[in-house]
Amino acid sequence: MTATEPNIEELHLQLGLLQMLDVGLVVLDKDYNIYLWNTFMENHSGRLHSRLYKKNLFECFSELPATWFRRKIESVFTLKNRSFITWEQRPYLFHFKSYRPITGNAPHMYQNVTLIPLSSPDGKVNHVGILIYDVTDAAMGRRALEKANGQLEKLSRTDALTGLFNRGFWESQMLHEFNRFARTQSPSTLIMVDIDHFKRINDTYGHPAGDEVIRQLSACLQEATRNTDIVGRYGGEEFALLLVDTKASQANILVNRLRDAVDSLAIPHLDESITFTLSMGMVEISNLFQTYEQWIQLADQALYQSKQNGRNRVTVLSMDE
Ligand SMILES: Nc1nc2c(ncn2[C@@H]2O[C@H](COP(=O)(O)OP(=O)(O)OP(=O)(O)O)[C@@H](O)[C@H]2O)c(=O)[nH]1
Numbered sequence: 001m002t003a004t005e006p007n008i009e010e011l012h013l014q015l016g017l018l019q020m021l022d023v024g025l026v027v028l029d030k031d032y033n034i035y036l037w038n039t040f041m042e043n044h045s046g047r048l049h050s051r052l053y054k055k056n057l058f059e060c061f062s063e064l065p066a067t068w069f070r071r072k073i074e075s076v077f078t079l080k081n082r083s084f085i086t087w088e089q090r091p092y093l094f095h096f097k098s099y100r101p102i103t104g105n106a107p108h109m110y111q112n113v114t115l116i117p118l119s120s121p122d123g124k125v126n127h128v129g130i131l132i133y134d135v136t137d138a139a140m141g142r143r144a145l146e147k148a149n150g151q152l153e154k155l156s157r158t159d160a161l162t163g164l165f166n167r168g169f170w171e172s173q174m175l176h177e178f179n180r181f182a183r184t185q186s187p188s189t190l191i192m193v194d195i196d197h198f199k200r201i202n203d204t205y206g207h208p209a210g211d212e213v214i215r216q217l218s219a220c221l222q223e224a225t226r227n228t229d230i231v232g233r234y235g236g237e238e239f240a241l242l243l244v245d246t247k248a249s250q251a252n253i254l255v256n257r258l259r260d261a262v263d264s265l266a267i268p269h270l271d272e273s274i275t276f277t278l279s280m281g282m283v284e285i286s287n288l289f290q291t292y293e294q295w296i297q298l299a300d301q302a303l304y305q306s307k308q309n310g311r312n313r314v315t316v317l318s319m320d321e
Pocket of ligand 1: 194197198199202206209210211235237307311
C-alpha cells in the first residue's frame, strides 16, 4: 500500500459505528470496485462483503442504472462535493425488499442516497462513499397522504347521492366556461332540470324511494350528455346541465333524448312503479351576460315558466332577442 492510498482497514474501523447503524454503506474506488459493503448491505442484498470485495459494482449488480449512476459518481470525483438522490427523484438505487413491519405492503425499500467524496491523506479523492437510507415508512406515508388527498378532492367535488358534481364544483366549472366564452366566443347552453311534483313522490312512496328516483334520473342525465358536458346536482331535485360547444338549437336533440329516457323509466316500488316528468329551462350563453350568475338566473326563470305553464315541458329563453 502506498502513502497516498487510504488505509481501508483504518477507514473500516472509523466507520465501525456506521456498521452498527441501520444505514447502508458502500465504498467504491474510481473503477467502481467495491471496497466496503457493510452489514446493512449484506443483510438486504444477501451478498457478503468478502465475496464482493474488490469486485466491480456494475458486474455484481447488473440491474443498477449504470449510465446514470456512473455520471453521478463521476461528478462527485470531479467536483469533490457530496451529492444527494432522494426517493422522489428515484425510488431506490438497490432493489431491496422492504421488511418494515408498519409498511409491510411496500413494493420495495424506498431509499435516499448520499454520495460522499472520500479524501486520502494527500487530499486526492480516490474513493466514494455511498450511504443508503431506508425511507420506506416516510415514502409510504407520503404516498398514502397523496392518495387520501386525491380521494378527498374527489369527494369535495362530488354529490354523495348521485355521484354528479355538487353545486360548488359545478359553479366553479360554470365560471370557467363563462370566461372561456369571453375568449373563444364558442357557444354553450345551460339547462336547468327539475323533477315535477317530487314532494308527492316522497310523500307517496317514502324518502328512500325519492332518493332512488334522483339516482336513476342522474344516470339518465349522464347517459344523455357527452363526457365534456358538465352535469351537476344543483339542489334537492334540481339539476344543471352545461352543454359545452353546443347552441340551444343543438341542445334540443339532447332534451328530446332525455325526455324519451325519462318517459320510459318506471322505477319499481313494492307492487307499483314510479314514473315522473321533468320541467326544464334552457338558455344559450350571450355576451350580454355580465356574470355567470345572470345566465343561471335566466335559466331558472325559464324553468319557472315551464312549471307555471303546466310542467313536463322545456322553455327556452334568450338574452339576445
Ligand atoms: N328523497 C329526497 N327528497 C329530496 C331530496 N332533496 C330534496 N328533496 C325533496 O324534494 C321536494 C321538493 O319539493 P318542492 O320544492 O315543493 O317541489 P315539487 O314537489 O317537485 O314541485 P314542483 O317542483 O313545483 O313540480 C321536497 O319535498 C324535498 O324534501 C333528496 O335528496 N332526496
